[in-house]
Amino acid sequence: MGIIIDINDFLHYGNVKYDLSHVDIMLFERCQNAILATSHVIKGEPIVTNIRCELFTANPDCTGTVTVLITHVPNQIHWKCPLCGSEGIIKNWKNSPQYIQFLKNNKQKSKHAKAITLSSDEFEKLVDLSDSMDECKAMITSAQKTGTTYIISVNDINVLQILEKLIFKIELKTSDRSFFIKLRDELKTAVI
Incomplete structure (x- = not known):
């Protein structure tokens, strides 16, 4: 299935773990950026986005864009790059501190x-x-x-x-x- 990342592995009671390695911190930051970049995508439908594969894989050689499928049940972002074949899942994306902050900011801006x-x-x-x-x-x-x-x-x-x-x-x-x-x-x- 490719790269499988669980946001909860980086968190302790909703806060970022203090003992993460530098590599884990970089991976976590990339995941959070990918979550924010895909949060506007319609849930339940695979969508070809303009989001570069590099954001998900840190592979600067790939110039492809990813296809994203977001599901609420289970709470996952499925992504795949048709150019290099990389694919993966970000589990529990709704628990991302940046995503939660993004939601709070949006809720304050507009009551929808x-x-x-x-x-x-x-x-x-x-x-x-x-x-x-x-x-x-x-x-x-x-x-x-x-x-x-x-x-x-x-x-x-x-x-x-x-x-x-x-x-x-x-x-x-x-x-x-x-x-x-x-x-x-x-x-x-x-x-x-």
Whole structure:
């Protein structure tokens, strides 16, 4: 699968570890820059970007640009350079201190609606989970389909209450548990 980097390996309770080697610090900084460069990309769809491969690999010889796929569940950035063939994953990108600071700054600049982005499969599982809840139909019909993803706005109090019920239901769900745990965590971050 190529280069796999977990942002949490560089952190201790959300702060950068004090005992990182110089090489690890350089890798962490490159990852943070890559995260900030890709954070505007539509989640759930592979997008050809103008981001140079060099940012991800530190290979100055490659002049290619990467294709990026960002997923919320699991919390990963998948990237690939078609020119040199380099590829990899940045796991737990949302935990990056620079990304968190970027979000805080954006939130202060503009108060915009929160939203959850789900792939088609994730959306179908959420629909199946909420079938027995009549109030979920309004939330599901309000979801906006963009390409292969669904965006659910959590701006409304009713949607927040429905999401809280779904979180509780997910906590009780036993089949496909790992998926539902990841989905629950994503929903919790949207609700908070």
